[in-house]
Amino acid sequence: MTRExxxxxxxxxxxxxxxxxxxxxxxxxxxxxxxxxxxFEQEKLLDGMLRTQSWVRADSDFTNRVFEKAGLPLxxxxxxxxxxxxxxxTYAPIGTLILVGVxxxxxxxxxxxxxxxxxxxxxxxxxxxxxxxxxxxFAVTALTLVAISAIVAFDFFVRRDHSSA
Amino acid sequence: MxxxxxxxxxxxGETRAFAQLVDNYKDMVINLVARMLGKSAEAEDMAQEVFLxxxxxxxxxxxxxxxxxxxxxITINLCIAQKKTARARAQFLPVDEPAIWSHPxxxxxxxxxxxxxxxxxxxxxxxxxxxxxxxxxxxxxxxxENLSYLEIGEIMDVPMGTVKSYLFxxxxxxxxxxxxxxxx
Numbered sequence: 641m642t643r644e645x646x647x648x649x650x651x652x653x654x655x656x657x658x659x660x661x662x663x664x665x666x667x668x669x670x671x672x673x674x675x676x677x678x679x680f681e682q683e684k685l686l687d688g689m690l691r692t693q694s695w696v697r698a699d700s701d702f703t704n705r706v707f708e709k710a711g712l713p714l715x716x717x718x719x720x721x722x723x724x725x726x727x728x729x730t731y732a733p734i735g736t737l738i739l740v741g742v743x744x745x746x747x748x749x750x751x752x753x754x755x756x757x758x759x760x761x762x763x764x765x766x767x768x769x770x771x772x773x774x775x776x777x778f779a780v781t782a783l784t785l786v787a788i789s790a791i792v793a794f795d796f797f798v799r800r801d802h803s804s805a
Numbered sequence: 806m807x808x809x810x811x812x813x814x815x816x817x818g819e820t821r822a823f824a825q826l827v828d829n830y831k832d833m834v835i836n837l838v839a840r841m842l843g844k845s846a847e848a849e850d851m852a853q854e855v856f857l858x859x860x861x862x863x864x865x866x867x868x869x870x871x872x873x874x875x876x877x878x879i880t881i882n883l884c885i886a887q888k889k890t891a892r893a894r895a896q897f898l899p900v901d902e903p904a905i906w907s908h909p910x911x912x913x914x915x916x917x918x919x920x921x922x923x924x925x926x927x928x929x930x931x932x933x934x935x936x937x938x939x940x941x942x943x944x945x946x947x948x949x950e951n952l953s954y955l956e957i958g959e960i961m962d963v964p965m966g967t968v969k970s971y972l973f974x975x976x977x978x979x980x981x982x983x984x985x986x987x988x989x
Contacts, residue, residue, distance in 0.1 A: 693929075696836050696839045697835070702827070
């Protein structure tokens with residue numbers, strides 16, 4: 641890799657966005673090339689400064705002023721309450737799942753395990769295989785293939801929808 | 806609240822949903838404007854104008870892009886238009902441009918103002934609003950708003966490779982002015 645190319649790739653090298661082989665190559669070049677190393681130091685300094693720029697905050701009255709300017713009536717109630725309710729609606733289902741898991745996790749897992757064993761028994765009988773290990777391997781492989789196909793199909797349809805949008 | 810739900814309420818003309826949108830995005834917009842224009846007093850006005858455009862444009866927003874992408878686009882387009890007007894006006898009137906953090910209504914949170922890099926960083930923040938438009942937009946979206954190359958490409962309507970090239974040139978532009986003599 642030329643020095644110019646390496647310099648071009650320095651930003652991605654710093655943030656770890658390069659493929660391992662290219663990353664290794666630049667790391668080796670840095671050991672040997674002082675000019676490249678100097679460029680790397682400059683890039684790091686600039687990158688660090690750009691990432692920690694001052695953050696400007698709108699003051700608390702900003703929303704009211706937008707409403708005044710738009711000639712809109714100020715909404716009743718507190719926006720902060722809306723924000724909390726919004727977060728609740730996001731986290732409530734997750735919380736419920738965790739709660740159900742804690743309360744009924746054990747019986748559910750036991751029941752699922754029973755179902756899995758029954759299914760393996762049925763599969764073994766259908767295939768004429770007596771070993772539980774063979775039917776497990778067969779079932780896991782089949783399920784993995786089904787899952788991969790589902791992911792590929794989903795990805796295909798999502799991409800198609802996006803490109804046609 | 807999920808973006809879809811917020812959008813649905815906004816399309817129904819719910820002012821409370823609009824208040825929430827302003828509340829969610831005000832810092833993002835005001836920062837972008839402040840970097841693009843470099844003037845605090847105008848940044849506040851311009852950020853308000855952005856939200857007015859959003860409110861008026863909502864019936865036409867079809868939701869093909871993310872809400873934030875659309876908001877970024879409106880902000881950038883308005884800033885570019887504003888810069889053009891200011892340039893035309895500057896031919897007749899000299900304008901004094903104070904640094905954005907000198908305005909009392911703006912509160913800033915700098916990383917470490919006493920560090921060795923502080924003067925260099927202050928100079929860099931003054932330089933950013935003077936950068937060529939494309940570079941300034943890319944560098945602000947990447948570093949300040951933490952967007953990916955892909956998202957920036959969508960906002961600026963350019964391929965990912967072009968975004969990388971803008972960022973590279975933007976930093977070269979900055980390096981030339983910040984670290985003269987050390988330029989490669």
